[in-house]
Amino acid sequence: MLGSSLASPLATFGSYTDVLLPLSMNSSHHGVARVRTSRVSLQKKWIVFCSAAQAETSSKDPKTWEECKEALSCFDFNVEEQDKILGKAFGHLHSPYWTEERMKENPKVETLNQILEFLRSLGLSDEDLHKVMKKFPEVLGCSLEDEMKPNIGILENQWGITGKSLRNLLLRNPKVLGYNVDCKGDCVAQCTRCWVRF
Structure with a gap:
């Protein structure tokens, strides 16, 4: 999931969230790239992830x-x-x-x-x-x-x-x-x- 593997490199601006991603190893640049993504899309991914985890544990009484x-x-x-x-x-x-x-x-x-x-x-x-x-x-x-x-x-x-x-x-x-x-x-x-x- 996008957010979980990045610890907490998120910065929120209005209805968008900036996500810091490492640049490709093949890139001539070093450091991170700032990618702007909607908080709604991150939230949807989080909901999907949570649902999968709940489905795994729901098999237990x-x-x-x-x-x-x-x-x-x-x-x-x-x-x-x-x-x-x-x-x-x-x-x-x-x-x-x-x-x-x-x-x-x-x-x-x-x-x-x-x-x-x-x-x-x-x-x-x-x-x-x-x-x-x-x-x-x-x-x-x-x-x-x-x-x-x-x-x-x-x-x-x-x-x-x-x-x-x-x-x-x-x-x-x-x-x-x-x-x-x-x-x-x-x-x-x-x-x-x-x-x-x-």
């Missing part, structure tokens, strides 16, 4: 989003961190972990609380959960029944990792909670979610 942020407030995350964690977990922010498969979803506080309670049942304190979510915010968007519980079963039954060892593993590598493929060395291009990384 504000009430549900705020409830979920409230559920995260006990872990000492600031507001920006809460938004980032939920955004990455539920497809509102890009995350390499999901590749292209994660559709935008509105989080549900009930599901969020179930996941947090399950993680607490594994011996993770609130301080531990802060570290897990900081390192792997996508954990809140993983499936409790299809990924987390089966994965913990694999760690306990096949690898014999339980108790304090399990807690230490989850703090070191929380992505193990979301593994959902084992290519056994024959790559299927799902590296961020593959047991081969374990």
Whole structure:
């Protein structure tokens, strides 16, 4: 947008606004050029920009989003961190972990609380959960029944990792909670979610 990338090089005269633009690098002159533009045209561009931003955030249910942020407030995350964690977990922010498969979803506080309670049942304190979510915010968007519980079963039954060892593993590598493929060395291009990384 015209005004946003120029910080504040605007001078208003009557119904027009002078915008200072850098001259082309190919120009024989140095410095800036003064371009007179209507304030109405700048205002229209600003309105269009705002509408696009609002459309992006309107896909979230504000009430549900705020409830979920409230559920995260006990872990000492600031507001920006809460938004980032939920955004990455539920497809509102890009995350390499999901590749292209994660559709935008509105989080549900009930599901969020179930996941947090399950993680607490594994011996993770609130301080531990802060570290897990900081390192792997996508954990809140993983499936409790299809990924987390089966994965913990694999760690306990096949690898014999339980108790304090399990807690230490989850703090070191929380992505193990979301593994959902084992290519056994024959790559299927799902590296961020593959047991081969374990």
